[in-house]
Amino acid sequence: MKRCQVGEVAFYTIDELAAGPGVVAAVSTRHGGVSTGPLASLNLGFNCGDEPAHVRANRYRLCCALGLEPHRIVCARQVHGTVVRLVGEESAGAGFGDPAAALSAVDGLVTDQRGLALWLVFADCVPILAFDPDRPAVGIAHAGWRGTAGRIAAALVATMASTFGSRPECLRVAIGPCIGPCCYAVGEEVAAVVSAAVSDPSRVLVAATPYRLDLGEANRQILVAAGVAPAHIALSGQCTACRVDEFYSHRAQGGCAGRMAAVVAIR
Numbered sequence: 001m002k003r004c005q006v007g008e009v010a011f012y013t014i015d016e017l018a019a020g021p022g023v024v025a026a027v028s029t030r031h032g033g034v035s036t037g038p039l040a041s042l043n044l045g046f047n048c049g050d051e052p053a054h055v056r057a058n059r060y061r062l063c064c065a066l067g068l069e070p071h072r073i074v075c076a077r078q079v080h081g082t083v084v085r086l087v088g089e090e091s092a093g094a095g096f097g098d099p100a101a102a103l104s105a106v107d108g109l110v111t112d113q114r115g116l117a118l119w120l121v122f123a124d125c126v127p128i129l130a131f132d133p134d135r136p137a138v139g140i141a142h143a144g145w146r147g148t149a150g151r152i153a154a155a156l157v158a159t160m161a162s163t164f165g166s167r168p169e170c171l172r173v174a175i176g177p178c179i180g181p182c183c184y185a186v187g188e189e190v191a192a193v194v195s196a197a198v199s200d201p202s203r204v205l206v207a208a209t210p211y212r213l214d215l216g217e218a219n220r221q222i223l224v225a226a227g228v229a230p231a232h233i234a235l236s237g238q239c240t241a242c243r244v245d246e247f248y249s250h251r252a253q254g255g256c257a258g259r260m261a262a263v264v265a266i267r
């Protein structure tokens with residue numbers, strides 16, 4: 001992943017996903033927007049107490065920086081679930097300027113429509129972006145501990161396979177910045193349900209009191225178990241809680257955090 005800046009807007013492009021020029025895949029930072037205070041400055045979420053006009057302005061800024069058309073962004077109301085939905089032109093623009101119009105209760109999106117941009121928001125949870133260069137098709141998922149325990153990453157792969165005929169071993173997948181094992185203390189109940197979802201819990205849980213959880217590694221294991229080639233999985237490894245200078249972190253900011261966006265589209 002490579003840090004880029006267009007005007008004031010800073011973001012990471014996921015070049016590992018875009019083997020060719022045909023894909024836009026990016027994760028935003030907190031830099032380059034108009035929001036203030038703990039939400040400074042590129043807050044892209046409507047549900048964290050910001051002025052809606054600020055969120056809209058920030059969303060337009062990121063679209064401009066990435067060369068995306070706002071009326072073709074598809075946004076979802078995320079609920080820490082495991083539902084992955086196929087979206088087409090009928091969903092273009094959903095929820096971009098008005099959160100009430102976002103697709104309800106989904107945490108994963110897939111499409112094979114060119115120019116339709118799949119957009120989810122994050123502050124510590126794991127962004128998972130996928131690209132099938134053969135179809136082509138793209139997908140995105142939001143995985144906190146609940147989504148990880150429910151294996152939403154595997155649901156994303158399975159949905160792309162059943163919908164587009166994507167072969168898991170041919171997918172390119174990226175795991176973006178998220179809270180790292182350095183900062184993510186969890187209780188026994190969370191440790192147990194995430195352990196049950198992965199192939200090698202010893203690499204996912206740091207045995208300490210309390211446990212510390214590596215959500216990025218957990219999702220990497222779930223993707224491999226779903227058939228994705230390890231060499232095709234790019235792991236950011238950046239911790240959102242360690243880097244509150246660069247990202248928003250729900251944990252590190254005591255719940256007063258803005259939201260980054262992850263976005264993927266076929267050009």
Ligand SMILES: [Zn+2]
Pocket residue numbers: 179180181182183239240241242243
């Ligand atoms: Zn950390």
